[in-house]
Amino acid sequence: MSKILSQKIKVALIQLACGKPDKSANLQRAGTLIEKAVKDEPDTKLVVLPECFNAPYATDKFRPYAEVIEPESISVKYLSNIASKHKIILVGGSIPELDPKTDKVYNTSVVFNEKGEIIGKHRKAHLFDIDIPNGITFKESLSLTGGDEATTLDTTYGKIGVGICYDMRFPELAMISARKGAFAMIYPAAFNTVTGPMHWKLLARARSIDNQIYTILVSPARNMNSDYHAYGHSMVVNPRGDVIVEAGEGEEIVYADLEPEAIEQFRMGIPITTQRRFDIYKNVA
Numbered sequence: 001m002s003k004i005l006s007q008k009i010k011v012a013l014i015q016l017a018c019g020k021p022d023k024s025a026n027l028q029r030a031g032t033l034i035e036k037a038v039k040d041e042p043d044t045k046l047v048v049l050p051e052c053f054n055a056p057y058a059t060d061k062f063r064p065y066a067e068v069i070e071p072e073s074i075s076v077k078y079l080s081n082i083a084s085k086h087k088i089i090l091v092g093g094s095i096p097e098l099d100p101k102t103d104k105v106y107n108t109s110v111v112f113n114e115k116g117e118i119i120g121k122h123r124k125a126h127l128f129d130i131d132i133p134n135g136i137t138f139k140e141s142l143s144l145t146g147g148d149e150a151t152t153l154d155t156t157y158g159k160i161g162v163g164i165c166y167d168m169r170f171p172e173l174a175m176i177s178a179r180k181g182a183f184a185m186i187y188p189a190a191f192n193t194v195t196g197p198m199h200w201k202l203l204a205r206a207r208s209i210d211n212q213i214y215t216i217l218v219s220p221a222r223n224m225n226s227d228y229h230a231y232g233h234s235m236v237v238n239p240r241g242d243v244i245v246e247a248g249e250g251e252e253i254v255y256a257d258l259e260p261e262a263i264e265q266f267r268m269g270i271p272i273t274t275q276r277r278f279d280i281y282k283n284v285a
């Protein structure tokens with residue numbers, strides 16, 4: 001049986017103090033912390049940044065900060081250079097993307113391989129439109145368009161699924177990637193201080209338990225002086241549903257080892273991956 005994760009790898013979660021009005025300051029800070037991560041833990045193979053890390057997270061800011069995803073655009077070039085310099089797989093958080101053909105703006109995660117090449121991108125499919133009285137109201141759809149694909153990408157060590165924040169509330173994306181053989185579902189994210197305490201950890205554990213894969217959530221650091229209060233608590237959950245690392249609320253880098261045996265042994269013990277009844281799941285939609 002071929003392994004869905006070919007070897008043990010270390011992942012670094014960059015819980016960045018980001019969202020400043022100055023895009024290049026956000027990029028520089030991301031670069032500084034990625035450098036630190038690979039210096040402090042030289043065997044790091046995979047690095048993940050948070051949602052909307054190069055811009056303020058606000059509906060009136062997505063379009064002005066948006067860029068076309070192409071090799072020469074400022075954020076893409078910056079991230080590509082870092083990935084190739086450190087020979088890491090880089091899940092580049094997310095950035096506002098302008099599609100020049102349609103003039104639509106997306107919330108997009110660009111993923112790079114160790115040569116700095118783009119291996120894929122995920123456009124946030126489920127837009128964060130919520131209204132909790134006395135809690136939080138946010139409407140991404142005022143300025144963003146949702147993507148229309150689930151994203152599973154091939155890396156050096158196996159497949160990863162990518163979603164963005166609110167996407168994690170929809171188990172189907174993780175399920176699709178897991179069925180395609182992903183060893184991890186990775187969500188650059190930015191929950192907030194209202195919904196974070198309610199659901200952040202529960203959702204991460206649920207996606208892992210549903211699919212017996214690793215789930216990786218990466219948040220910006222909390223900044224109570226900004227309009228949007230990110231939750232923090234970046235974390236990795238293993239295929240058994242245990243939180244194996246969790247950040248606090250401030251700027252921080254946390255690491256975890258992802259191990260093929262953790263997936264294989266747990267799948268052998270509780271073999272839901274081979275017990276599924278696709279014959280009775282036909283008419284779900």
Ligand SMILES: NC(=O)CCC(=O)C(=O)O
Pocket residue numbers: 051128164165166167169189190191192195196199
């Ligand atoms: N940026 C987001 O998609 C936030 C999602 C969120 O906070 C939630 O509760 O869901």
